[in-house]
Every structure is written in structure tokens, then in C-alpha cells.
Amino acid sequence: MNLGKVTGVISNLIFIEAHGAVTQNEICLIHTENKKLMAEVIRVTGTRVSAQLFESSMTIKMGSRVDFTGKMLEVELGPGILSKKYDGLQNDLAKMSGLFIDIGQTTPPLDNDVYYGFTPLAQEGETVQAGDWLGSVKENWIDHKIMVPFKLEGTYTVESIVKKGDYLINDVVAVLSSEVGEKIEVTMVQKWPVKRAINTFKQKVRPNTILQTGLRVIDTLNPIAEGGTGYIPGPFGTGKTVLQQAIAKNSKTDVLMIVACGERANEVVEIFTEFPQLTDPVTGRTLDEKTTIICNTSNMPVAAREASVYVGMTLAEYYRAMGLKVLILADSTSRWAQALREMSNRMEELPGPDAFPVELPAVIANFYSRAGLTELNNGAWGSVTFIGTVSPAGGNFKEPVTESTSKVARCFYALSQKRADAKRYPAIDPIASYSKYLDYPEFVDNADKFIQEGWVAKVQKCKDIIRNGLEARDQISILGDDAVPLDYHIAFWKSEMIDFALIQQDSFDDVDMNTSLERQKYMFNKIMEIGEREFVFFEFEQVGTFFKQLINILKQMNYSPFDSAQFKKYAKELEMAIQKNKEGTLTE
């Protein structure tokens, strides 16, 4: 092992005089009185090394010994990851002692004393390669595959594999031999460097199927696809976190990775307390059973923010390699970018726009590219869908993080201050937001097949109605209520109806919070029926009155369980209200 000694400290930037070769991004350990603190090498100039410390630097003395580990930041992969709450470096927070996190406290990410029921999937004599499934264990309710270690290159023969039975994660479950006869013992645990993507799949294809989130404004209007990417920018308080948590609660996925990156601790506490009580819409089990939380909240070490998003992504890729549908959410990617900026400034690098490092766009692009829908070597499919929030400074989308993200993420959920102010939640701007997947022919085909013939065309038509309505609104406010044709009022109110009944959704109401695709289809067809219908009015005030009544009924429907007696009652009321207009017997 190479050694060095500390020669300088500026906040979490550590200068080290190294003896021997040092690798960029290698992890080094800085000795303090009773701990070894982890840091990552971020610059090497001759024997002078700059490292970012994943801890507070208050206890570091000049001249302290430094060990260079020769390894990059790695995670441990194996059964037991689900339901865990990790810090940004994959320390298990539950295993830590004390109310406060002591500087330099580390805990093992997996449980080495838990037995897992192992079922072999590979046969002795079989030829395998990295990522192939050797066996399966039950982790909570998920079939967790034990795979050929990702680091192995080339092909191997299964020499031996243990029988079905209970094993500890560090027990040898299989022995592989390489082409040159080298024997490799495989346990249920392997390590992988977080900044490198796990690429053991056969191919990555274009996302083509909707990932159901239970949110109408997403699923119906701007759907995200399995293996797709999306981002949610918005000024503070516009609903980024609530939206992401709503997606987390309702989405139809096998595994959830939640990365709380540099945001509030209380928001993580909310997940900790709520998820064990909530039911997963797919399995009916509790939500925490399929969820791993990686949290580096804003008061935790800044340098570990960057690590946290990579840890989350690597864990997501790990489960994708098992043929699972994984959703990873990061809140907020801006905090990660800011951490990069803090460090870059301390290193006195020449800054890019807004003092962010010049490589920021490349870093973001590289990260988003790790999502995707993949076919594995055995023909199974797995996906990693990624949705990140962005916290633009001053709420202005013309800033480096938002702009860099816009170039790589395929779905854009723009949160608008105006909508949030008016409590029109979720505050997703219906015009500015988009899903590029609506333009994918394979996505359109699948929607035709699995949702309804002509679905995407209908969605586009709906967007036209919204757009027309907003234009009409502008005209009305310029020219005045009386000075515009009645049609303008009708157009405006149709868009209001779509806003209130489809876009707005109460994430805090037990019924309204999650709308199944089937229900969305029903409501969307109802709403579009009204949106495309001709109505008869004689003066503009009638228009508002009429549509407000419809909106009220539609909202009551949204609050009622689907197909309940109540729901049907409102559906009938809706028909009657529409009928009345047809007959020209308007109320009031």
C-alpha cells in the first residue's frame, strides 16, 4: 500500500504529499486519533495529491498518515440491500450507534449473519460469463439473483455449485474455472466501483412501454417509459419532492432506489415512517420491502453527495441485471452539481458558467445514460428508469444544471411557480412539459395495443385543447370578457376542466393520490368527450357557471373509489349536466 502525509486542509479539501504512485479517484484513508477517514483523490500533481474528504475535517492534524487503498469507491452488492437505509457511502445507518453520526463511523452495508435460502439456477459444467445467474435467493419478496461477478472477463465453467439450502452471504455458493483453469470462488457478495456502469447485458434498446406512476399528468399526458429518463426542475416549494414521493409510492416497479441528495433530513424521515405502512400497488406487500434509501442530507458531508447518486445508480443497475424493473429517484441532482462546484472552486479551477465546473454537462450526460431498458444474456429484460429533480437557482431554468439535464433527459416535468402559488398541484406546466416517448413509434404502437387504439393521437388532441384554452385566456384578459366571441370562453373553460379534472391531483387524498391506468383511460375518455363536444351558450357568464359545475362533479369523481356507487352517482350527474346543455335548458 502506498502512503502519504497530510500537508494542508481547506474545509473538505485535503492536500497530501504522497510517496509512490497514486491513481485518480482512488480512495485514501486519513488517520486521525482513533479513526481513518475516507477521501477520494481528485487531482494528482507530481507527489502532491488533492483529495476530497467524505467527512468533516475538524479532527485532522497536519502530518497525519494517509493510506492509499488502490481502489476506487466501491459498493457491496448482495442480498440484504432492500429495505436498507444507507448514507452516501453505503454505510448502514441502522447499524450506527448514538443519536449523532460520529466522524468516521463506518458500518457494513450487508448483514453477514443472515441466512438466505439459495436455489441453484446454473448446472455444473455450464459455460457462464459475468452477470449470468448462478442461483436465486429470496430477499424480502424478490427473487434476488446471485450472479457471476461483474468484474470477471471472458467465459467460465461452473465447476461446482451448492445444493438448495440456507447460506450466509459470505459462504461460497459456486466455484468457477476460467479458460486457463484458474478457480474462482463465488459468494453471494461482490464489489463494484460506483462510477462505472454495470454493462453485463446483451443489448440496450429504446424504451417502448409506459411505466405507470399513478399520476394522471404523467401517465396520460407525458408518460415516462420503462428504462426512460425524466427530470423535474422547479423553484423551491413548487412540489418536486412531493411529486417524486408520489411517483415512488404509486409506480408499478419491482425495486425502488431513492437517493436523498443534499436535501432535508425530515423528508427522509417521512419516507422512513411512511413506507413501512404503505402498500406497494404491485405486490400488496409494504413499500419499504422493495425500497432502498440512500441519504446524504444537506447537513451530511458535502463530498459524499456525489457518491450518493452513484451508489444509488449502481445498486439500481445491480437489480436490473436480475431482470427487474427498477426505478431510481434522486432529489436533488442540483445538490450534487453544487458539491462539484464547491470542490472545483476550492481547487481554484477555471470555472464554467455560474462557477460550475466545465465538465458538468458531460458528467450529467454520462450519469443519465446509465438508465435504460436492457435485454440480458438469458433473454430476460430489466430496466432502470431514472427521474431526477433539479433545483434551479432563483427558479430560472436558464442555468447550467437545468440546461445540461434538458439535453439528456427525455421527459421534462416543469414545475411552475404560478401554478404552485395558485395551489394547482401537481404544479406541472402542461404546455412547457413534454415526453419525448410520445414521439417514439414503438411507444405509440404499444399504447395502441395495451391502452387503446389511437391513444397517443388523442393525447396530442388534449394538449391542443389546453393550448387553445390558454391562448383564449390571454385574449380574454387583453380584450375583456365581452369583447371576445363566446367560443373563446368555451375554449378557456375546456382547458380549465382538463386542468382541474385531469392535471390536478391531490397527493394527500387516499383515493385521488393514485389513479390506475384503467381509471385514467375511463376519465380521459370522459373528459375528451366533453372537450370535443359542441355546446350552446348565449352569454359568457353561462360558460363559466356550466363548466364549474362539470368540474365540481369531475373532482368529486376523482375523490371517489373507482366504480363505487358514489362514483357512479357522480358519473350520472355528469351525464345529466351535459344533457341539460344539449337541450338548451341551462341552469341559472
Next chain:
Amino acid sequence: MAFKRIYTKISNITKATCTLKAEGARYGELAKVNGMPAQVISVVDEDVTLQVFSGTEGVSSYSEVVFTGSPPTLKVSDLLAGRFLNGYGEPIDGGSELRGESRMIKGNAVNPIKRSSPSTLLATGIAGIDLNNTLVTGQKIPFFANPDQPYNEVLADVAMRAEADKIILGGMGLSNDDYLFFKNKFTKGGVLNKTVCFINTSENPPLERLLIPDMACTAAEYFANDQKQKVLILLTDMTLYADALAIVANKMDQIPSKDSMPGSLYSDLASIYEKSVQFAHGGSITIIAVTTLNEGDITHAIPDNTGYITEGQLFLKQDPDIGKVIIDPFRSLSRLKQNVIGKKTRSDHPQVMNALIRLYADAVNAKSKKENGFDLNEYDKRCMDFAKEYSRKLLAVDVNISIEQMLDTGWSLLKTYFKKYEVGIKEEFLEKYWNEEKTIKA
């Protein structure tokens, strides 16, 4: 300590910092430069840079620098109660020296899984807060206010009414008048024995402000964790705190990000605000701060970063229609209200709150329509009448009623000005409250 490390050759002096060659200095340790308190903010090889809190006026190349070997600490004990201290944790009230355990300020973060969900209502009597932006213990929230608004008065009112075992005031760049105002208010209110005040007035050096929030939080952690008490921290004015951060960053030649603020502003502010916590053992730290704005501009880096950190904000605004200061229902937010409204308060609370605000938004639209010279329709007129009443009875900061009364007032406003289908409230609540006859005392 074995020996005192004393140096007498300073190589570089800026307005706020000085640099010298010294051995064995530790990042964050305290020192005295010419007898004035200073702190190590960078060590690069032999070059040690110190920020001198009082400014470097009078420091010369040959001034004496003495390193203390330890970072800033506060002596914590129950004896803190009733005391007035400066940024170094030294008495300014003429009382005796502090005694107790010396604790490093800027302590470690609470392990998130050891936190409890903050869900104990913190009532203030102000409807703009309790009804629309309900607070809970363990929350952190600032008032956003222009300098001419009575933010310190409102802050003091909230402190006096909120149920707390200890009130800790961190005053940064406080005018002497406001300092005396707080002192007076605490004395008259008979709560002096449960307050601790860390004061930096505008007469003190600005960099000393940098220590105030950490001192306040350290004292708070002692009472909230060691003594399991409910602690309320008041921090005013955090904008002046951030200004001091900018001075140091600037003298360190750091590349400023937006609005000349250091790139680490977010982390710096978060390390303070995240000290708010609800412990499982019942102790809690609630932080209510003040962030003054420049002409209501919340996109400036200070309020902007603050908003991204705190659990909402209470936006003070002058309402010309009623001639009073109100809590703006649009820009204000309590992110933790969900934990209590409709659960610890009456079940109609969320819906009534939202309906009132939505209709208030309609009134604002109507108003701008009028200002643009258009005729108002009958609905617009109703909205505008409603808005005035709503503002007077529920948004003004001088309101002091119970949440029950706020909700009843809300219903009565809805019934007076609107039709059932216009309020967008769930049927079950309409059935229960719309026809209910209740006399409201306004």
C-alpha cells in the same frame, strides 16, 4: 497543552484575514491575532490563513499570533438560561463567567433514522400561520420580509405565544433598538429565565456574526437533547449572516457564484437550519428565522438558497386594501403542515384552507382585470369583496384566535360570498359545515 504556539511574522493581511507560516495548525482552530479572536480557515503546507472576526484593523506584519489548539466551544449547562452572550459565548450582561462542559460548536449531524417525524402542532394564534401555513415543533422556517416590515415584532409575538421550554435568540447585526426591544419583550413577558440570547449588534464587527447561529444551535442541542426540552431558536437576520460569509469568501479570493455569494452558501446555511430536529425522547429544536429581502426579491441567492433548505417560508407583505401587514398566502408555505392539518386539527382544515386561497387567487385576477380597465363580472366582484374580508379576518398578522375559530371564520366567508359548487370542497365537508349555523365572533 504542552506549549503555547506563538508566531510574530504575518506575511499577508486582507481586511478580514491574515496569513502566516506556522506549524501544526489545525483547520478550524481558534487563535488570537493581536489579542483579537481569529479562526483557521485554510492550511496549505506551512501557510496558515486566519479569519480575524473583528477585522484586521491594527494588525501589522509583526503582530502576535497565538494558536489555542481548539475550535470554538460553548460552555453548556442550565446556567445558560437567562443569559446574554456574544458570538464567542462570553457574557455581555455583566453577569458571572459561564460554567459547564465545553462543547464544540458545529456538532455532528443527527443520524436521520434516529429522528422522529415532526408532528406536534405549534400554534401561534396568527391565522396566516396556523390556518394556511401550520407549523410543527422540529420545523425550520424563515420569515421573508422587506426591511421596513415589522418582522422582529412578529417574530417576538410568535416566540411568546408558541409553547417552548427554552427560547434561544441569535441576533446578527441586530440594531441596538431591536436588541432592546427583544430584551424588553422577554422581560415583560416574564420569560427571561427561559431565554438565552446570543447577540451581535450592528455596532459589533460583522464577522462575529458568523459564530452566532452555531452558538445558538449548540445551546439548543444541550437543552433539547441533554435536557429533552422543547427549544425554539430565533435567528434574525440571516441575510446579514450570509453577507458576512460573502466577505470572508471574497477575501479568500474564492470565485463567487450568484449575487457575489460563496458557492458553499447552500451547505453553510443548511448546516445551521438542519439542526432543527424532533427527537424520539420528546426534545425538539424548532428554528424560526428572518431573511430580509431586497424589494421582495426572493430570487436573490440568500432567500433562494434558504427556501431550498427550510421547511417553507412565511412571506410578510403590506396589503394596501386593508392597510395592514399580512402573511401572503401565495408565497408562504409550511412544508410540514401535512403532518398535522386534518389530523391533529379538524378534518376540514386542508380543504377549507385550499378553497380560501384559491378563491383569493381569483380575487387577485379580478383585481388586475379591473386595473387594466375591464368590467368586472358578478363573480369577480364577489371575489374582491371576499378578499378584503379574508385578508382582514384571517391573513393580517394581528389576528390572534384558535384554529377552530379560523376554520369557522373560513366557512362563514365561503358561505357569504360563494355558491357551493364554486368552492370545490368535498361533498362530505359541505354536508357537514355548509348548512351549520354558527355565530362567528370576528
